[in-house]
Amino acid sequence: MLPFPVAIQPGESPVKQVVFAASKAILAGVMRAGDPFPSVRDISEELKLHPNTVQKVVQELVREGFLVVRPGVGTVVTQGPKAPDDERRRALRDSVEQIVVDARRLGLDCATLVDEVETTWVNVFGAPRRTGTVDGRASAARRPGGRKA
Known part of the structure; x- marks a missing residue:
C-alpha cells in the first residue's frame, strides 16, 4: 500500500495526479525527510501505470526538490523545496x-x-488557522469594509 492515497482520474495527466498526491503527503x-519513497515498480503495480509514467513522477518530484535519489540506498x-519568498x-x-476566477464564476465572494x-x-495539514492575518497583516476579507492596507 502506498503512503499517499491517489485514485487516477481520467481526463488529467496521471503524472500530475501522482505528483500532487505525493507532494501533498x-x-x-x-x-x-529520510523516509524511503516507494519504488517505481511498487507504484506502477499498485496504480496500474506503466513504469515509464511512474519514472516521470519520480523525476518531477526530484526536480521539485521533494525527493533525492541515493545510489545503493x-x-x-x-526536507522539501526551499525557494526564496518572492519566487514562491x-x-x-x-x-x-x-x-479566484473559478470562485467568481461560481458566484462566491472573497x-x-x-x-x-x-x-x-486545516483539513490537509492539520494546522490551526491564522485568523484574520496574511503574513502578519490583516487580510482584506477580514478588515472592516474589506479595504486593502
Missing part, C-alpha cells in the same frame, strides 16, 4: 488567479473563498 508530514524524501509567491500567483482555503489548509 510530504508537505502534510505523512512522509518525512534508493529514493528518499527530502510568483509560482503560486497563477494558481491563485485561476481559483470571504467565502478565503474561508474555503483556510478550511482546506
Whole structure:
C-alpha cells in the first residue's frame, strides 16, 4: 500500500495526479525527510501505470526538490523545496488567479473563498488557522469594509 492515497482520474495527466498526491503527503508530514519513497515498480503495480509514467513522477518530484535519489540506498524524501519568498509567491500567483476566477464564476465572494482555503489548509495539514492575518497583516476579507492596507 502506498503512503499517499491517489485514485487516477481520467481526463488529467496521471503524472500530475501522482505528483500532487505525493507532494501533498510530504508537505502534510505523512512522509518525512529520510523516509524511503516507494519504488517505481511498487507504484506502477499498485496504480496500474506503466513504469515509464511512474519514472516521470519520480523525476518531477526530484526536480521539485521533494525527493533525492541515493545510489545503493534508493529514493528518499527530502526536507522539501526551499525557494526564496518572492519566487514562491510568483509560482503560486497563477494558481491563485485561476481559483479566484473559478470562485467568481461560481458566484462566491472573497470571504467565502478565503474561508474555503483556510478550511482546506486545516483539513490537509492539520494546522490551526491564522485568523484574520496574511503574513502578519490583516487580510482584506477580514478588515472592516474589506479595504486593502
